[in-house]
Amino acid sequence: MTAALDQIFSALADPTRRQILVMLLEDDMAVTDVAEPFEISLAAVSKHLSILTAAKLIQQERRGRVKWCKLDPQAMNAAWTWMQSLGQFEHIDLDGLEAYLEETFK
Amino acid sequence: MTAALDQIFSALADPTRRQILVMLLEDDMAVTDVAEPFEISLAAVSKHLSILTAAKLIQQERRGRVKWCKLDPQAMNAAWTWMQSLGQFEHIDLDGLEAYLEETFK
DNA sequence: TTAATCGTCAACCAAATGGTTGAATATTAA
DNA sequence: TTAATATTCAACCATTTGGTTGACGATTAA
Secondary structure (H helix, E strand, O other), X not given: OHHHHHHHHHHHOOHHHHHHHHHXXXXXXXXXXXXXXXXXXXXXXXXXXXXXXXXXXXXXXEEOOEEEEEEOHHHHHHHHHHHHHHHHOOOOOHHHHHHHHHHHHO | OHHHHHHHHHHHOOHHHHHHHHHHHHOOEEHHXXXXXXXXXXXXXXXXXXXXXXXXXXXXXXXOOEEEEEEOHHHHHHHHHHHHHHOOOOOOOHHHHHHHHHHHHO
């Protein structure tokens, strides 16, 4: 869990990678097309896409010589939930939180 | 906006810093007390707290020789909103959250 | 078959990150 | 006043990160 959060948050910490995710919101894209608006090299974009894939924020599928990139926003659930818990449960003691989780989801 | 998201997400990308935030859910703490459960040096924890402060995830206030650290979860709104815009999160990962909290406080 | 396209790999580089230690600064207690 | 406590600073180190370039394998088009 902790390692997954590490990967997700650090993947999201880079503005190029966040912009890629926003681009993929509209449609699936080939690696070359993802790279087009950026001024960095194709290899650099390819590395960014690997990082996003490792964090499971996108999925990549090769069809022919084209590798398609697809947004997988569900993978953000863990991070989103973690963040939400810090806001929602502020000033509630841990026992209360755990009791709440136990009661509601078990 | 982008720079603020950079700061917030990269602050959250470190497990020590996330654990500190969870600790501060319970109560405000002095720097020395924040550092106590960790095996790294006090100076290292002090740096982590500076990063959290720069990202506005915590506030630090000096009273006498003690510097109190207070969670400021509202600062996560920007990141939280950004993530929410990328997808709908109907499947909240509460089991994962619970596992994380148990691991953190066992 | 040959040439172009798609994408990754490998080696390299500069800068950032997370850690250390020892000294320094404030503040409080004896 | 002196000593202890709380925290940061400065210099340093190893590793990671985000970038480059050129070569390479795979696939499609001419």
